[in-house]
Amino acid sequence: MLHASHLSRSHVSTSYAFHTVACGIESQIMASAATVSSSEAEPPKVNASEISSIKAFTESKGATLIPSTYHSVTDPHDHVAHDFAASIPVLDLSLLTSCDPQIHTIAVHELAKACAQWGVFMLINHGIPESLTEELMNKSREFHDLPLEEKKEFSDEGPFTPIRHGTSFYSESEKVHYWRDYLKVITFPQFNFPHKPQGYREVAYEYSQKIRGVARNLLEGISESLGLGSNSIIESTDFEYGLQSFFVNLYPPCPQPHLAQGLPPHSDHGLMTLLIQNGIGGLQVKHDGKWVDVNPLPNSLVVILGDQLEVVSNGRYESVLHRAILNNTDTRMSIAVVNGPAPDKEIGAAPELLEKEKAVFKSIKYRDYLEVQQKTRYADKSGLEVIRLNTQQ
Numbered sequence: 001m002l003h004a005s006h007l008s009r010s011h012v013s014t015s016y017a018f019h020t021v022a023c024g025i026e027s028q029i030m031a032s033a034a035t036v037s038s039s040e041a042e043p044p045k046v047n048a049s050e051i052s053s054i055k056a057f058t059e060s061k062g063a064t065l066i067p068s069t070y071h072s073v074t075d076p077h078d079h080v081a082h083d084f085a086a087s088i089p090v091l092d093l094s095l096l097t098s099c100d101p102q103i104h105t106i107a108v109h110e111l112a113k114a115c116a117q118w119g120v121f122m123l124i125n126h127g128i129p130e131s132l133t134e135e136l137m138n139k140s141r142e143f144h145d146l147p148l149e150e151k152k153e154f155s156d157e158g159p160f161t162p163i164r165h166g167t168s169f170y171s172e173s174e175k176v177h178y179w180r181d182y183l184k185v186i187t188f189p190q191f192n193f194p195h196k197p198q199g200y201r202e203v204a205y206e207y208s209q210k211i212r213g214v215a216r217n218l219l220e221g222i223s224e225s226l227g228l229g230s231n232s233i234i235e236s237t238d239f240e241y242g243l244q245s246f247f248v249n250l251y252p253p254c255p256q257p258h259l260a261q262g263l264p265p266h267s268d269h270g271l272m273t274l275l276i277q278n279g280i281g282g283l284q285v286k287h288d289g290k291w292v293d294v295n296p297l298p299n300s301l302v303v304i305l306g307d308q309l310e311v312v313s314n315g316r317y318e319s320v321l322h323r324a325i326l327n328n329t330d331t332r333m334s335i336a337v338v339n340g341p342a343p344d345k346e347i348g349a350a351p352e353l354l355e356k357e358k359a360v361f362k363s364i365k366y367r368d369y370l371e372v373q374q375k376t377r378y379a380d381k382s383g384l385e386v387i388r389l390n391t392q393q
């Protein structure tokens with residue numbers, strides 16, 4: 001069994017050029033949309049089940065049109081974000097963990113606001129060295145660049161397979177496909193990781209430990225922000241043995257980014273996802289019914305609240321819908337680390353909350369929730385709907 005190490009907290013900065021590229025996406029989509037007319041040639045007849053990697057497909061075909069099974073955009077107007085990305089909250093972890101009670105209290109209050117109003121925020125001063133993040137991103141790119149034959153041993157056999165390489169979203173059950181290749185790895189409570197490229201495993205281990213430390217700090221703050229003891233969520237979810245998974249996403253340039261998506265609107269199943277990207281924008285979140293671009297601050301972590309936090313907070317902190325859109329020039333990468341409860345722990349609202357109110361969701365094991373979500377993953381947040389209780393009576 002592996003244990004989370006303590007964080008070394010250093011003030012860090014980065015040179016990632018997030019903003020300029022992200023802002024260009026909307027205009028790229030508009031430009032591509034304008035050049036495509038109804039007289040456009042037929043999309044190639046490719047059986048999508050034959051595509052085991054978008055990267056390999058684009059490199060071998062040099063395609064200018066994508067197969068119609070990747071046409072997932074139904075409303076082109078909904079495909080463009082609204083322009084209030086600047087208002088996504090920015091939180092400073094060093095204030096939340098401050099020993100000064102006044103500074104801490106203000107930070108908890110800010111955290112409560114960000115969780116209740118947005119469900120997503122950027123986290124700065126989180127203590128993860130920029131050099132580690134860059135190394136992880138570089139090794140991840142090297143992994144995706146390996147020949148397909150070298151990744152065959154990691155073929156996807158379902159959610160509890162420790163290391164899986166594949167493409168799209170839920171390729172087994174979906175009707176349309178998504179322009180993404182992935183490496184998914186379970187990194188806690190048992191640490192797994194590919195041994196190639198050389199050094200990847202070691203870098204990922206260090207990052208995994210540090211992310212667990214950050215997640216723990218945030219869960220303590222979130223517990224307090226709900227009026228609970230700081231350990232409440234950690235205990236009620238058995239976070240000491242909580243499942244942690246890496247999602248290493250690669251989105252090759254897409255010749256028709258206005259027709260396809262990297263990932264459809266979805267919420268993540270865990271308590272919280274901590275995400276970094278390679279400087280190329282494409283993540284959007286739904287806020288007040290509108291899609292908003294996420295342009296992460298240099299060296300920040302994007303924190304995305306997941307379904308299990310909605311359950312634990314008894315509906316107060318809703319998981320946030322998000323999606324990945326594409327561009328036709330740059331390969332985008334993101335590394336999303338999902339931090340969840342222990343798989344065999346039955347998860348419901350924090351017990352203290354139920355002293356005064358009814359449960360909004362049925363308690364089920366996180367393991368079972370993953371299965372539910374896997375089966376219902378056609379639309380939005382349908383997994384939570386399956387376990388929602390009728391609280392009207």
Ligand SMILES: O=C(O)CCC(=O)C(=O)O
Pocket residue numbers: 247249263268275277282283322323324333334336
């Ligand atoms: O690529 C992104 O920014 C989003 C990734 C994501 O939502 C996921 O892996 O669940």
Ligand SMILES: [Fe+2]
Pocket residue numbers: 266267268273322336
């Ligand atoms: Fe996600």
